[in-house]
Amino acid sequence: MRLTVLGSGAACAGAGGNSSGYLVEDAGVRVLLDCGHGVASSFVATMAPDSIDHIFISHMHADHFIDLLPLRFAVTRDMNGLPEPRGCLHLPPEGKASLAQLLSAVCFPPDFFESVWHVREYEPGAQHDLATGLRVLVAGGVHYIPGWAIRLDGSSSLTYTGDTAPSEAVCDLARDSDLLLAEATLDEPEHGPVRGHLTATQAAELAAAANVRRLMLTHFWFDADREAVVAQAAERFPGDVLSANDGLVLDL
Ligand SMILES: [Zn+2]
Ligand SMILES: [Zn+2]
Structure with a gap:
């Protein structure tokens, strides 16, 4: 299973960076997890745009799906589309x-x-x-709108949190994954009834509770200090902690 990070930014990524997008290749299948700003351009820079077999969107915030528009134009500029649809776009409810x-x-x-x-x-x-x-499982997280975590089980296992606050359902979904791709959006934990994101420390606690092998942090604001965020998580999670920088390729 190969993971390529196409976008690791939150709703405003840093200069030259993209919002959420992760390509997973396994069992001869290409799966794109989310398609935020800039992801389509990065995808077509290296791969044929019609070579995606499945696209899963974690939730309907723009930083996770807005580049479906340019990606669709990359597949064909013809407004009538293809003679037959190719590949599958999986949306949330x-x-x-x-x-x-x-x-x-x-x-x-x-x-x-x-x-x-x-x-x-x-x-x-x-x-x-x-x-x-190659199998995909989906479980609901805790976000400001309905949001979903996505797990892929193939030659390895990868769980992507999407956007979520601490969530038992996401922890259960991620159990024993080889990699947890976890959002680490916040500098400080949220308090009160409305929650939707994790700090790096909370992401690490989620990874430890789920007994995953490695943790990759993602969904960073443009001004995030990624090294500091990784260091924070490493205090609470004993396995490897990585930062999901755009363009990173990881063989699991
Ligand atoms: Zn987001
Ligand atoms: Zn969101």
């Missing part, structure tokens, strides 16, 4: 309605995405068999 609003706002036809990809909404607790030996 209610994701189709969100995309319909987006397409209306930008004056694109309602079938803009369906004309190149099969578009589906995954179900809470859903399991998807993408290929022999």
Whole structure:
């Protein structure tokens, strides 16, 4: 299983950086996890745009899906789309309605995405068999809107938190993963009833509780000190702690 970080930024990435996007390749299948700002351009710089088999969107915040627009144009500039859709776009529940609003706002036809990809909404607790030996599981996290963590089990196992506050469901999903790709957005933990993100320390505590092998921190604001964030997490997690810098390739 190979992970390529296409974007490791939060809602405003640093100069030259992208928002959320992670390519996972395993069992001959290419899976894109999230597609935030800048991810489409980075993807087409190295790979054929129609070579994605599956796209999973963790939640419908712009920094996780807005580059579906340019990525779709990369597949074809023809507004009529492809003769047959190729690949599958997996959206969260209610994701189709969100995309319909987006397409209306930008004056694109309602079938803009369906004309190149099969578009589906995954179900809470859903399991998807993408290929022999490659399976995807989804579990709900804690965010300001419904958000989902995504686990891939193939030749290795990887769990991506999406955007989440501390969550038992995400911890259960991540159990014994080879890699936890965890957001570490906050400098200070949130208090009060409305929570949606993790600090590096909370990400490390999640990794330790889930007994994962390695931890990769991601979803950084433009001014984050990534080395300091990794050092904070390393105080609470005994395994390797990495920073998900754009362009990083990791074989699991
Ligand atoms: Zn985000
Ligand atoms: Zn979000």
